[in-house]
Amino acid sequence: MPEVKLIPEKWVDRYGDYLFNFTISRVNDPIMAQDLVSETFLAGLKSAHRFKGNSTERTWLISILKRKIIDYYRKINSNKGKAEVRMSYLSNSDQEGDWMEEKAQDLRNPNVEDTIEQEELGKALEECIACLPERYATIFVQKTIDNLETDTICKEHDITASNLWVIIHRARVQLMECMNKKWHKDN
Amino acid sequence: MGRFFINCDEAKILSTREQYGDLNPKEAFRHKLHLGHCIGCRSFHKNNERFQRKLKGLKWVALSDTQKDSIKKRIAESMKK
Numbered sequence: 001m002p003e004v005k006l007i008p009e010k011w012v013d014r015y016g017d018y019l020f021n022f023t024i025s026r027v028n029d030p031i032m033a034q035d036l037v038s039e040t041f042l043a044g045l046k047s048a049h050r051f052k053g054n055s056t057e058r059t060w061l062i063s064i065l066k067r068k069i070i071d072y073y074r075k076i077n078s079n080k081g082k083a084e085v086r087m088s089y090l091s092n093s094d095q096e097g098d099w100m101e102e103k104a105q106d107l108r109n110p111n112v113e114d115t116i117e118q119e120e121l122g123k124a125l126e127e128c129i130a131c132l133p134e135r136y137a138t139i140f141v142q143k144t145i146d147n148l149e150t151d152t153i154c155k156e157h158d159i160t161a162s163n164l165w166v167i168i169h170r171a172r173v174q175l176m177e178c179m180n181k182k183w184h185k186d187n
Numbered sequence: 188m189g190r191f192f193i194n195c196d197e198a199k200i201l202s203t204r205e206q207y208g209d210l211n212p213k214e215a216f217r218h219k220l221h222l223g224h225c226i227g228c229r230s231f232h233k234n235n236e237r238f239q240r241k242l243k244g245l246k247w248v249a250l251s252d253t254q255k256d257s258i259k260k261r262i263a264e265s266m267k268k
Contacts, residue, residue: 008266012259017249024248034250038258045265122245143207145247150209169203176238 006048006057011041015058018129018141019065025122026069036072040065056134121179128178132171139164140171193217198228205232206239 019040023033043064044051051060129137139157142148143164150161159167193201201218204210210218222229250258 008262011262012250012255016255016258017247020250021248030248034254034258037250038261041258041262042265045262118245121241125242125245144242146249165200165204165209168207169200172203172235172238176234179238 005053006044006051008041008045008048011044011057011061014138015061017146018058018126018137019061021122021145022062022126023065023069025119025126027072032072036065036068040068043068058134058137059130062130124179124182125175128175128182131178132174136167136171136174139167140175143168191217191220193221195221195225195228198222198225199231202228202232202235206235 016037019037020033023036024030027033027036040061044061047064055063129141132140135157139153142153142156143150150164154161154164157164198218198221201210201214201221205215205218222232
């Protein structure tokens, strides 16, 4: 197996959007998600010397990000964090008491169920993407999520258009199988 | 004159490319012709379309260029240290 080398200069372009999506579906706050992604890259940089190359760059960054997300929830569940959350609600004195209404989801609203299903589907897809080989995942995300032009992706990875479509096709087949398994297991 | 008939492997790749609007009229015709007589590829194509609809329904978010630049800056600064 070829040794995996870290290329921090390319992290943001290669994995930024993927990590951001991964985070936002778990913390529901775009600003916090950006911070967590940013901190993940910095933590990766700090512990780069400990990277043994046994996993891919993306898998390694995801594992750091997962720890960051856990730390974030630990923090907001701690007393200090709870106080911070309370303060942020109390600071808008006009809207005091409105927060429960604002935050509670109305389950009678059919859109809520759709949203929940979308979120679950999104998480399942992210987990399935994480199981793909590094190259397949990167190219699939670039074409499907980032909507990059075929030529651009081909140039970046030094592959032909036919290779690109074979990779995307294989990635999709694996994702469909993975999603089916997950869906049947969870339901 | 190019081939009219394609095999199942080619048909599946065309099915995938069709999800991204990448087929030219000739390829689209060949693909349709294949689907007309191949049950397996027809079923694969249906699943592929369903999967694409699900993907389109998902709300993907991306970092803006400004957000990316600010993260890149932080990484660059940290690398200098």
